[in-house]
Amino acid sequence: MSEKLSLPIGTTLSRFIRERQEQFTYASGELSQLLRDISVAAKVVNREVNRAGLTNILGKHGAQNVQGEEQQKLDVIANNLFIKSLSNGGEVCAIISEEDENITDTQNPQGKYVIAMDPLDGSSNIDVNVSIGTIFSIYRRQSPVGSPVQESDIFQKGTEQVGAGYTLYGSSTMLVYTTGHGVNGFTLEPSLGEFLLSHPDMKIPAKGKIFSINEGSAIDFGPAVKNYISDCKKNKFKGRYIGSLVADFHRNLLKGGIYVYPSTKSAPNGKLRLLYECNALAFIAEQAGGKSSNGVQRTLEIEPTELHQRCPLYIGSKEMVERAESFIMAGENVEK
16 A cells, blocks of 8 residues: 555656747747646546447437548547637637548637647447547638638648647547657546556557458559558567557557558548548657658658648668668569
């Protein structure tokens, strides 16, 4: 008992953000408050996820989102919760969500930031109690504050992000984020209702032994991807695929590995969305010493032209991503 009583409480997310505020290029407090708004919304979503089986909010919503994917009830709930929290906070002028066809104008013309988000990644796993999460990307608006939101505010390259992160709702609830000064992870202490710093200055191993890919789609993979997967197996790497992007990425971030969602015959542009999935995780990966690309181009340098634009994704340990790229580029040269 005495050992438990002597355990340190740790640094709360709010204190950590406040202490690091001077690192922000525009240290006027809005970005700090925005990160706190995100953490509050994540706590509420976490509560709903944890009691989903008791409150009849598991299962399908009965509609499809703009992606043509079957919405789950928790998809809609999480989307509404984040939009409400971010709109009420006042720092955000517009929200891009996987669940909405168009941009959400928050009616905050003084807001200095644009949020792109997947409010509940991996929602097909909700009913079977597998880890799911929220992915978010933060951009500073380009148009004058007080004016209507412009396309230049929305279609920004990933290199323009001022912050990105994800929340993982699993055996414990974690919030991992970066503002361009390294990656830090916080674990929710449920009895206190606080996110506490648990994984400071996260670094992904340069080499890994895990490859995460949906081999059930292998028949649609191009020769280069098939050859790379064979190479992983020859090196006796471990195949691990959860089916929740954020959960697969988080495991590889901690242990070292690569996540691959390539272009296929049925999805030549891949499946994952650039603005609110690929860019956010690419920013985190790079800040943790990893790498992310579409196989031939750095993810953060891809020019966005559509709200729900898709792109292939190779992300994780630097040496593993570079190895995968060598197969993709060699395959392109053969085709040429």
